[in-house]
Amino acid sequence: MRALIVEKDADGATRAAVQEIDEGRLPESEVLVAIEYSTLNYKDGLCIGPGGGLVRNYPHVPGIDFAGSVERSSDPRYRPGDRVVLTGWRVGEAHWGGHAQKASVRADWLVPLPEGLTTRAAMAVGTAGLTAMLAVMALEDHGLVAGRGPVLVTGAAGGVGSVATAILSRLGHEVAAVTGRPEQADYLKGLGAARIVAREELSEVTRKPLESETWAGCVDAVAGAMLGRVLKQMKYGAPVAAVGLAGDAAIEGALITPFILRGVNLLGIDSVMQPYARRVAAWGRITRDLPMDRLEAMVVPATLADLPRLGAEILQGRVRGRVVVDVNA
The missing domain is CATH 3.40.50.720 (NAD(P)-binding Rossmann-like Domain)
Structure with a gap:
């Protein structure tokens, strides 16, 4: 699998690059998700670059949100093939995140993909x-x-x-x-x-x-x-x-x-630790009240290889709208 890996050297400098890594390096958890899309947020810019005090351990995979399908699950709430979204819970900060082709996370952190919403659109929202x-x-x-x-x-x-x-x-x-x-x-x-x-x-x-x-x-x-x-x-x-x-x-x-x-x-307003019911309600409102044609006008498409550059640009206030990352491109 490919992932954006951020490493820190002995002098404290960080560098980020796309690497091929073994799936076995992922942390052990309840659900393995095959990621289709992720995105870029200000926190991601910090984690890709200087860390901003958010990253606990290196090497690190940033990406505070992602959408994709369940590959395997030990939790009965999710089965292989289920479409899911993850935002928050310090994923991409304290835990390896969505700037990769796969992620291993707790079932409690996931929300079912709302009906009528594609994984790409979910990350345009993010x-x-x-x-x-x-x-x-x-x-x-x-x-x-x-x-x-x-x-x-x-x-x-x-x-x-x-x-x-x-x-x-x-x-x-x-x-x-x-x-x-x-x-x-x-x-x-x-x-x-x-x-x-x-x-x-x-x-x-x-x-x-x-x-x-x-x-x-x-x-x-x-x-x-x-x-x-x-x-x-x-x-x-x-x-x-x-x-x-x-x-x-x-x-x-x-x-x-x-x-x-x-x-x-x-x-x-905190989106990181929001309870499950409030998250589901918010996603439901998004499908109803966010005009999808305007959502598409916000989208800046990107790949994993673009993220080191875009991570620096978002910290400088030079990114407009929503960066949607196709992790498999």
């Missing part, structure tokens, strides 16, 4: 799309409905932002897409964004306790100064789903004022 759907569901749980005002999506040209933009637009929301790359405006409008907001409009730190009520909801992938600004601009009782920290792990310039004077809700 962890990023699942996270976006979980964010939308959380916003809805906290009162977001169409017609109450524009919904902001930060980091909109990235994987989570792209899918969130498409889903929210499909659900009837007016989407305001934030990007620092003006050349992506047509792409974002094609996904359903009603307007484009330049990153510079929200990146300045202010000490104002509140600003004009503007946004009915927000999916935020940036954090940092931008999230600090956005919180002050939320409408009364509006929810913000925090899905990432591309800008900073801190919320710069944030005050308690939006929470206690406007009842703003800041919701943390």
Whole structure:
């Protein structure tokens, strides 16, 4: 089998290359999956490159999600030929992941491939799309409905932002897409964004306790100064789903004022350890609420050999949409 193997030398430098390895090197677990497609996320870029503190042991196979068919299983829930999807559970970080032709994983980590969805489409969705759907569901749980005002999506040209933009637009929301790359405006409008907001409009730190009520909801992938600004601009009782920290792990310039004077809700979205039932519900919503024609517009096709280059590019913010990796090409 072929796999992208990341190795670390005595000086701490890492290098990644596609290698032919014996299947026996895979960790022992309950289900062996013949992978058809994987994808590339920001975490994968870290694991392919410097590690980012995510990788425990080398050599390592990254890839935090994959889709394929069961080859063998010691768990009665899965039989050979069953189509499955895996996202999260620290696969590709602490455990060997999906940038390979096969993976050996626990049955609890798998979800049946939703009916009507191909393995390629599932990886066009991937962890990023699942996270976006979980964010939308959380916003809805906290009162977001169409017609109450524009919904902001930060980091909109990235994987989570792209899918969130498409889903929210499909659900009837007016989407305001934030990007620092003006050349992506047509792409974002094609996904359903009603307007484009330049990153510079929200990146300045202010000490104002509140600003004009503007946004009915927000999916935020940036954090940092931008999230600090956005919180002050939320409408009364509006929810913000925090899905990432591309800008900073801190919320710069944030005050308690939006929470206690406007009842703003800041919701943390974790896709790694989500319970099985919530994952199944989110995948069901994806098949219903994510327009597949717009999903295809996000796809950047790739092979295992492309991943060292793309891993570096995603860390530099140079990857748009969803990279879908054909591990058998």
